[in-house]
Amino acid sequence: MRTRTLVAALVLAALALYLVFSSIYVINEGEQALVVRLGAPVDVVDRPGLKLKAPFIDQVYVTSTRSLLLEPPVEQAIMGDQKRLEVQPYARYRIVDPLRFYQALRTPEAANAQLAQFVSSSARRALGQA
Structure with missing residues (x-):
């Protein structure tokens, strides 16, 4: 019984970690990004840094400004x-x-x-x- 709760906790922790990492993206210097939500463009990001997006809903297309x-x-x-x-x-x-x-x-x-x-x-x- 104790191992089942441990496995369930590990699975939930892995799922939460996956959700966190899938909602973060990085824009480097010399890059710009377009955030597309369900096929419709939402935002143009041109400042470098760590950004957040909705996991599974948003897609980020990164292009170079060089x-x-x-x-x-x-x-x-x-x-x-x-x-x-x-x-x-x-x-x-x-x-x-x-x-x-x-x-x-x-x-x-x-x-x-x-x-x-x-x-x-x-x-x-x-x-x-x-």
């Missing part, structure tokens, strides 16, 4: 005189508004895919005119 690097793969471009040229384009971008970023793209991987197409076509067009 410049991010995009390096699409090397590709061949045909110049105006029909010569082939290997080009490695790159771009740097920054996420200024995490709410608009979340509404438009959701993830940095989706942003990289969209920007890679744009950078690639812009580089080809500029080299084609040269």
Whole structure:
């Protein structure tokens, strides 16, 4: 009987500890976060520190405020005189508004895919005119 109460107390303590740790998140310097409650954006957090959220209800999407690097793969471009040229384009971008970023793209991987197409076509067009 005593072991059952001990096991039950340990299970309850583990559950309480899990709830506490799932309701805490950290924003580092150079980061900003968007808190989404049940699919609807609730708050944009841009100050670093230890923050609280509702466990199981809120999701936190953390993005960097620093410049991010995009390096699409090397590709061949045909110049105006029909010569082939290997080009490695790159771009740097920054996420200024995490709410608009979340509404438009959701993830940095989706942003990289969209920007890679744009950078690639812009580089080809500029080299084609040269």
